Amino acid sequence: MKDSGTEERILEAAKEVFMMYGLYGARMQDIADKANINKALLHYYFRNKEKLFDAVFDGALSKYFEQMTIFGETSLPIEQRIYTYIDGMFEFLSEYPQMSMFIIKEISINPELFHQKVASMKIYKGPTLIPALMESMNKKEIPEIDPLVFLLNLHSLCTYPFLASPIFKTIVAKSKLEWKDENHLKIKHSVKEFVAFRLQKTLN
Amino acid sequence: MKDSGTEERILEAAKEVFMMYGLYGARMQDIADKANINKALLHYYFRNKEKLFDAVFDGALSKYFEQMTIFGETSLPIEQRIYTYIDGMFEFLSEYPQMSMFIIKEISINPELFHQKVASMKIYKGPTLIPALMESMNKKEIPEIDPLVFLLNLHSLCTYPFLASPIFKTIVAKSKLEWKDENHLKIKHSVKEFVAFRLQKTLN
DNA sequence: GTCTATAATTTGATAGAC
DNA sequence: GTCTATCAAATTATAGAC
CATH class of the missing domain: 1.10.10.60 (Homeodomain-like)
Structure with a gap:
């Protein structure tokens, strides 16, 4: 603090x-x-309480969306841009492990609120990743994949480990294994391997 | 109801x-x-409120863990067993989309509670997947992988889509695309493709 | 700007009739 | 078992001194 x-x-x-x-x-x-x-x-x-909450929620939302648009240079090959995206996500989620859960949860309680907020965000035009993927597919640089499914897979692999960490540590302990912090690096690497696999690229 | x-x-x-x-x-x-x-x-x-909550939470927890142990027959090849696991997860999460979030959230608020509950579950010995993977690695049926990372990846790919669905629909709408319900099938398929890739198997 | 004291409202819990 | 009426405690919000 x-x-x-x-x-x-x-x-x-x-x-x-x-x-x-x-x-x-x-x-x-x-x-x-x-x-x-x-x-x-x-x-x-x-x-009052609601106004304070709004201030917090707005801050969280814009930080979240800001992060989601950070993406490698246009000049780079698509897989490199995605690796950059992944690095950014992991950094962001390490710093604010609770934020995505918070946003998801509050939105599921009050979907209207969210629609309004996002609709009024003129800067945010949707995930930058989607059009970039489509362009690469047109240029035959990568195989045909469903960009939405890919985006969701990608977010799943990055976000869930942070969400589930409290439960996962306990579950793992039950198997007489232990959860080391360096595992985050392994996970990040495995996400990149997934991307390389999907886009049919090689990862160093 | x-x-x-x-x-x-x-x-x-x-x-x-x-x-x-x-x-x-x-x-x-x-x-x-x-x-x-x-x-x-x-x-x-x-x-009182707490006792009512406990009844609900206990019910959720045992249903959740019960699901997590459903796994294909020991006689089947490991990848088939995992496909069965995935099918079960998707069915379960479709029926109770909020449950994993609920459990994760309440545990992050009160980790002690969870430790006690899980410790007292004598049936549950940890993820069945881990020892099965290790055995397959020993038999050289699959390449050497980190079973924890694999398990986490797998759970991420299955669980997050349900968690994030409220936020994701809105985000997708922003890109002038639309989210169809049949996408769940595509997602499930992509998870199986991921498994096949990791275990170096072919998927029909 | 910050505090103490207190009002107003909400919420969990109980008493007692049926 | 189920209800109405009510209490007690917790919680948001305000008044007013400094």
């Missing part, structure tokens, strides 16, 4: 609590405690 | 509400409404 202005400290604390418990499960008292202030100040800065 | 005894109706309603909002976010009133009874009856049947 950054040791900055009060407003930022509140947002930081609110992020933690809302991401863990959701809009309805979160408690203003918890947020105040985490920010080392009292409840009254929360209302001074953000009028 | 089954039109059965009151207790069962309560459990059904509680499952829906708890899965959506979690322990702290769920409201007893909502559960009562969904079950078409009043709050007092909830307490008559399940003393």
Whole structure:
């Protein structure tokens, strides 16, 4: 937690609590405690709970979408661009392991909210990956694949390990194996191998 | 919702509400409404909120673990057994799309609870897949792979599509594409292709 | 801006009639 | 077993001093 202005400290604390418990499960008292202030100040800065939540959710959403558009240079071969994308995803998810779950969860509770938010995002035009894949297919650089299925596979392989890490560690322990942190590197590598396989490229 | 005894109706309603909002976010009133009874009856049947939650969570957990142990016959080749596993996963996740998220979420809030529950499950010895993979590697039927990474990849590819479906539909709409339900079949197929690739087998 | 004290509302839980 | 009415506790929100 950054040791900055009060407003930022509140947002930081609110992020933690809302991401863990959701809009309805979160408690203003918890947020105040985490920010080392009292409840009254929360209302001074953000009028009410919903407004505070909106601030957190908006921040999460734009960070998330911002990340999803980071993609290697157009001049590079498609597989290289995707490797860059994967590296970015892993970095992002390591820093904010709860964010994708938070977004998914809140959207499933209130789909309307999301539609409005995304519709109003003029910058975001959808996954950059899709048109890039299609172009490569047209140029016969890669085999014919379903771009949506590929995109979903890719996101699955990157995102789920972070989502499931609490449950997975326990399950693994049951098999008398252990979960090492360096496994994240292995997983990332396996994702790239998957991409190379799908696009019929070789990976170093 | 089954039109059965009151207790069962309560459990059904509680499952829906708890899965959506979690322990702290769920409201007893909502559960009562969904079950078409009043709050007092909830307490008559399940003393308090936590006990009701436990009943729901226990049910979810055992159903989940039960599914995770369904695996093709030992006599079959390993890839066939995994294909069976995948079919089972997709069927299960179609029926209970929210369950894995629910379990993951509640565990990340209260890891202790989970450890106890899993530790007390004497039936469950960990993923059946791991020892089976190791045996096949010993017999040189499949190449050397990291069984944990493989298991995680597999779960990622199967589970995430269901988790992310609310967000994914919106994202896809942004690219002027559309999400068809038959895509689930394509996804399942792509998972099997992934398995075949990893195990160096051919898929019909 | 920040605090304490308190109001207002929501929510979990109980009492008691039927 | 099921309901209405009500209590007690928790939780959001506000008032007002500093």
